[in-house]
Amino acid sequence: MEIPTQADVIVIGSGFGGAVAAARLAQAGFSVIVLERGRRWALGEFPRRPVLEDGWLWDVDRGLYDIRWLGTMAAVQGAGWGGGSLVYANVFSRPFEGAMDQRWPAHLRREELDRYYDLAAHMMGLSPAGDDPATGSSPARTTAIENMVRNMAIPDSTVRPNLAVTFGDPETWRENMHGVPRRGCAYVGECIIGCNHGAKNTLDATYLAVAEAHGAFSLTDAEATRIEPDSDEDDPTYTVTVTTPSDPRAPVRRFTASQVVLAAGAVATNELLLRSRDRHATLPGLSPQLGRGFSGNGDFVTLTQLRGEGANMSTGPTITTSTVLSVPEGRSTVWYQVQDGAIPPPLQALYDTLAPARNARQRWQRLRKTHPNRTFALLAMGQDSARGTLRLDAKGQAVLTWANRWQRHLYRSQRRVGPLVAKLLGARQYNPITWSLLRRTTTVHPLGGVRPGPEAASGVVDSAGEVYGYPGLWVMDGSVLPAATGVNPSATILASTERSVEAMIRRSGHSNWRAPEWEDVRPMEAPEDAAFQAAAEQQRATEGNGVTFCERMGTYSTSYRSADRGDRPRQLSMTLAAEVSSLTAFFANPVHPVTIQGTIDVEGVARRASIAGILSLFPEGSAEAMRYDLKFDDDRGVPWHLTGVKRVESRRPDALLRGLTTLQTRISPVNKGSSEAPDPSAPSLGTNRPDYSEHDEEAEQLVLRISTMDLARLGASLRGLGFTQLRRIRAVGRFADFFARSALRTPAPSRIRPQTSENPRSLA
Numbered sequence: 075m076e077i078p079t080q081a082d083v084i085v086i087g088s089g090f091g092g093a094v095a096a097a098r099l100a101q102a103g104f105s106v107i108v109l110e111r112g113r114r115w116a117l118g119e120f121p122r123r124p125v126l127e128d129g130w131l132w133d134v135d136r137g138l139y140d141i142r143w144l145g146t147m148a149a150v151q152g153a154g155w156g157g158g159s160l161v162y163a164n165v166f167s168r169p170f171e172g173a174m175d176q177r178w179p180a181h182l183r184r185e186e187l188d189r190y191y192d193l194a195a196h197m198m199g200l201s202p203a204g205d206d207p208a209t210g211s212s213p214a215r216t217t218a219i220e221n222m223v224r225n226m227a228i229p230d231s232t233v234r235p236n237l238a239v240t241f242g243d244p245e246t247w248r249e250n251m252h253g254v255p256r257r258g259c260a261y262v263g264e265c266i267i268g269c270n271h272g273a274k275n276t277l278d279a280t281y282l283a284v285a286e287a288h289g290a291f292s293l294t295d296a297e298a299t300r301i302e303p304d305s306d307e308d309d310p311t312y313t314v315t316v317t318t319p320s321d322p323r324a325p326v327r328r329f330t331a332s333q334v335v336l337a338a339g340a341v342a343t344n345e346l347l348l349r350s351r352d353r354h355a356t357l358p359g360l361s362p363q364l365g366r367g368f369s370g371n372g373d374f375v376t377l378t379q380l381r382g383e384g385a386n387m388s389t390g391p392t393i394t395t396s397t398v399l400s401v402p403e404g405r406s407t408v409w410y411q412v413q414d415g416a417i418p419p420p421l422q423a424l425y426d427t428l429a430p431a432r433n434a435r436q437r438w439q440r441l442r443k444t445h446p447n448r449t450f451a452l453l454a455m456g457q458d459s460a461r462g463t464l465r466l467d468a469k470g471q472a473v474l475t476w477a478n479r480w481q482r483h484l485y486r487s488q489r490r491v492g493p494l495v496a497k498l499l500g501a502r503q504y505n506p507i508t509w510s511l512l513r514r515t516t517t518v519h520p521l522g523g524v525r526p527g528p529e530a531a532s533g534v535v536d537s538a539g540e541v542y543g544y545p546g547l548w549v550m551d552g553s554v555l556p557a558a559t560g561v562n563p564s565a566t567i568l569a570s571t572e573r574s575v576e577a578m579i580r581r582s583g584h585s586n587w588r589a590p591e592w593e594d595v596r597p598m599e600a601p602e603d604a605a606f607q608a609a610a611e612q613q614r615a616t617e618g619n620g621v622t623f624c625e626r627m628g629t630y631s632t633s634y635r636s637a638d639r640g641d642r643p644r645q646l647s648m649t650l651a652a653e654v655s656s657l658t659a660f661f662a663n664p665v666h667p668v669t670i671q672g673t674i675d676v677e678g679v680a681r682r683a684s685i686a687g688i689l690s691l692f693p694e695g696s697a698e699a700m701r702y703d704l705k706f707d708d709d710r711g712v713p714w715h716l717t718g719v720k721r722v723e724s725r726r727p728d729a730l731l732r733g734l735t736t737l738q739t740r741i742s743p744v745n746k747g748s749s750e751a752p753d754p755s756a757p758s759l760g761t762n763r764p765d766y767s768e769h770d771e772e773a774e775q776l777v778l779r780i781s782t783m784d785l786a787r788l789g790a791s792l793r794g795l796g797f798t799q800l801r802r803i804r805a806v807g808r809f810a811d812f813f814a815r816s817a818l819r820t821p822a823p824s825r826i827r828p829q830t831s832e833n834p835r836s837l838a
C-alpha cells in the first residue's frame with residue numbers, strides 16, 4: 075500500500091492520548107496519519123521466553139518496554155501500537171475531586187471531565203475483577219488483601235477498581251462494540267507483559283480500531299524526530315521528520331499536515347519539544363514553562379513474599395484491589411492509593427535468568443520453602459510535589475531535576491506500607507534495588523512538563539491543548555496534566571483528550587461536532603470515590619491517634635435479696651474492651667467518651683452476653699470520675715441497661731485507688747423502668763443521668779470491683795492506635811497523662827453520697 079506523506083492531521087504516538095485523537099479526528103472526517111515508533115503486537119507475540127532478545131526491551135530489540143533512566147528517577151513506558159495500554163494493568167480510575175489543588179484548572183476538574191470519563195469508560199469496556207473461572211472464587215491475592223483490610227477494620231477503604239478487561243467465558247470469542255474479537259479473562263496474571271489471551275481491552279482493540287475503521291492511516295516502526303512549521307505564522311504547515319527504528323540506516327521520511335497532535339507520552343513528548351526548541355530551533359517560541367511540573371505520580375513499589383508454599387499470588391488480572399489510605403505523617407496528612415500487583419511468572423523467570431547467583435538464590439528459596447509465585451507487588455501512588463523539571467543533557471536526552479525531599483512525607487508514609495502488610499500477612503518485604511541502593515524511585519506513570527495555562531508565560535498549551543505560538547500544534551497525552559493524579563492516570567488522559575480533541579474539531583470548523591457514541595453513554599460509577607470517602611472519614615475518626623485498653627470487673631457485694639438465693643450476692647462480671655479512636659475528638663468533647671464493647675455475665679439474667687456503650691472518663695463539670703452507660707440483651711433477648719459511676723472521694727492514694735476501681739452500678743430491663751441510655755457524645759452531661767436517689771422498684775444495684783490482678787492486666791493492656799510506632803507510643807503517653815492529671819485533680823464534693831457495700835440501698 076502506498077504510504078501517504080500528507081494529511082490533514084498527523085498524530086505522533088498511539089497511546090492513550092494518540093488513540094483518542096486519531097479515532098475522533100478520523101470519525102470527524104479528517105485525513106489522519108498516525109506515527110508510532112513501536113511495532114504491532116499480535117496475540118501470541120508478546121514476549122514470554124526468559125531471554126532479553128524476545129522483545130522485552132525497546133533498547134534491545136525495539137521491544138515492549140521502554141525504560142528510561144532520567145538521572146533522578148526511572149520512567150517505564152510501553153512501546154508499540156497501543157502505547158502504554160499494551161503493558162498497563164487495565165485500571166480505570168478517576169482522581170478525587172477533594173484532593174485536587176489549585177494547579178488543576180477548571181477544565182481538568184471532575185465537574186467538567188466526568189462526562190468525558192463516562193465516554194471513555196464506555197469506549198474501553200469496564201468491569202471489576204470477579205471470580206477466577208478456573209476456581210470459581212476470587213484470586214488468592216485479592217482474598218488476602220480483602221481479609222487483611224477487614225481485620226484492620228477499614229474494609230470500606232478497599233474497592234475492586236474498574237478494569238478495561240473482558241470477563242466471561244475464557245474460551246469463547248465475541249466481538250466487542252468496536253468489532254474486535256475478545257474473549258473472557260483467563261486470570262493468568264500476565265496483563266503487564268501483554269495479554270496473549272485476547273482479554274485486555276487495549277487501545278488497538280478499542281479507539282485505534284475505530285480510527286482505522288474510519289480511514290486513519292497508521293504507520294508503525296516510525297519514530298518522529300523533528301517537528302518544523304513553515305514560515306506562515308498564522309496558518310503554518312508542519313513537517314514531521316521520521317526515522318525507522320528497525321533500520322537506522324533507512325532514509326528519513328517527511329510527512330506534512332496543517333495540524334499535528336503530539337501524543338508520544340510524557341517523557342518523549344517533552345523531549346521532542348525540548349529538542350525542537352533548544353537544539354533544532356524549529357519551535358523556538360515554545361513557553362519557558364516547557365519541562366516544568368513533571369511528576370512521577372507518587373509511585374512507590376515494594377514486593378511482598380509470603381512464607382511457605384500456599385496459594386499462588388500471581389493469578390487474576392494484575393491489579394484487583396485499590397486501597398485508599400489517608401494518614402498523618404509529620405504535621406500533615408498524606409493520602410495515597412495502594413494496589414496489589416501480580417508478578418507474571420515469565421517476568422520472574424526472566425529476572426531469574428538475568429540476576430546474578432542464580433543457584434544460590436534457588437537454594438535459598440528451597441531452604442526457606444517458598445516459591446516465586448508467592449511474591450506480589452504493592453503499588454502505591456499518590457500526589458507527589460510535581461516539581462520536577464525535564465531538560466536535555468549534552469546528548470539531547472531528557473534528564474530530570476528531582477529531589478525526594480520534596481515529597482518526603484508521601485514517600486515516608488508509603489514506605490511504611492510494605493512492612494505493615496508484611497507483618498499482617500506474616501510475609502517478607504523487599505524494596506526494589508533502585509530504592510535500596512540508589513534511593514531512586516521508578517515511575518510507571520510519568521506525567522506533566524507541558525502544563526496548560528492562561529497564557530504562554532504560565533503554560534505551554536491552552537485549555538484545549540493547542541501550543542501557544544504554534545497554531546495547529548497540539549499536545550494530548552499525560553504531559554498536559556498539571557500535577558499527579560494520585561491514581562492510575564490513563565482514565566484522566568483519555569477523558570482530557572476526549573475533551574481536547576472535541577475542542578480541536580470544533581475549532582476546525584465543525585462547530586457542533588460530538589463523538590457519535592455519546593448517545594449510548596451512561597454515567598458510570600467510580601468505586602474509587604467511595605474508597606477515598608471512606609479513607610477521609612477514617613482519617614477524621616482517628617485524628618490525633620487513639621488508644622485501647624481492656625477492663626475486667628466483677629461483683630464484690632450486692633444489695634439484692636432474692637427468695638431463691640437468700641442474701642447470697644448476685645454474681646455479675648464484665649470484660650470490656652475500651653477504645654478511643656481519636657484523641658483529638660476525645661479531648662475536645664467535655665464528656666470524654668470512650669467506646670466500650672465486651673461481654674457480661676449476670677447470674678440468672680445473661681450468660682456471656684454482648685455488652686456495648688460508652689464510658690465517660692472524667693467528664694468535665696462532674697463529681698464523677700467515670701460514668702458507664704451500657705446495654706446488653708438478657709438470655710431471652712430482652713434489652714437491659716447498665717449504668718454505673720466511679721467516684722474519687724479524696725486524693726489519698728488508698729481512697730484514689732478505691733474510687734477508681736469501684737463501680738456503683740444499676741441494672742434494669744430497658745422497658746421496665748430504666749430510661750434509654752443518654753447520648754454520651756453530647757457535650758452537656760444530659761438530664762437523664764442515672765440518679766441513685768431516685769426510687770426504682772425494678773432496678774437493681776450492684777457494686778463491682780477491679781481486682782488487683784485485673785488492675786495490673788488493665789495497665790498492661792493499654793495500647794496506642796496509630797499508623798506508626800512513634801504515634802502509638804505518643805498516644806499512650808497523652809492518654810496516660812490525661813488520666814493521671816484528671817485522677818489527681820481535687821474531686822468536687824459529691825452531691826450525692828455514694829453507696830457502698832456497707833450502706834447499700836435495697837431496691838428489691
Ligand SMILES: Cc1cc2nc3c(=O)[nH]c(=O)nc-3n(C[C@H](O)[C@H](O)[C@H](O)COP(=O)(O)OP(=O)(O)OC[C@H]3O[C@@H](n4cnc5c(N)ncnc54)[C@H](O)[C@@H]3O)c2cc1C
Nearest residue numbers: 087089090091111157158163164165298339551552562564
Ligand atoms: C507496567 C505498567 C502498568 C500500568 N498500569 C496502569 C493502569 O493500570 N492504569 C493506568 O491508568 N495507567 C497505567 N499505567 C500507565 C499508563 O500506561 C500511562 O499513564 C499511559 O500509557 C500514558 O499515556 P500517554 O498517552 O501519555 O502515552 P503512552 O501510552 O506511553 O503512548 C505514547 C506512545 O508514543 C510512542 N512514541 C514515543 N515516542 C515516539 C516518537 N518519537 N514517534 C512516534 N511514536 C512515539 C510510544 O511508543 C507509545 O506507543 C501503567 C504503566 C505501566 C508501564
Ligand code: SF4
Nearest residue numbers: 259260262263265269
Ligand atoms: S489476567 Fe491474563 S487473560 Fe486476563 S487480561 Fe490479564 S493477561 Fe489477559
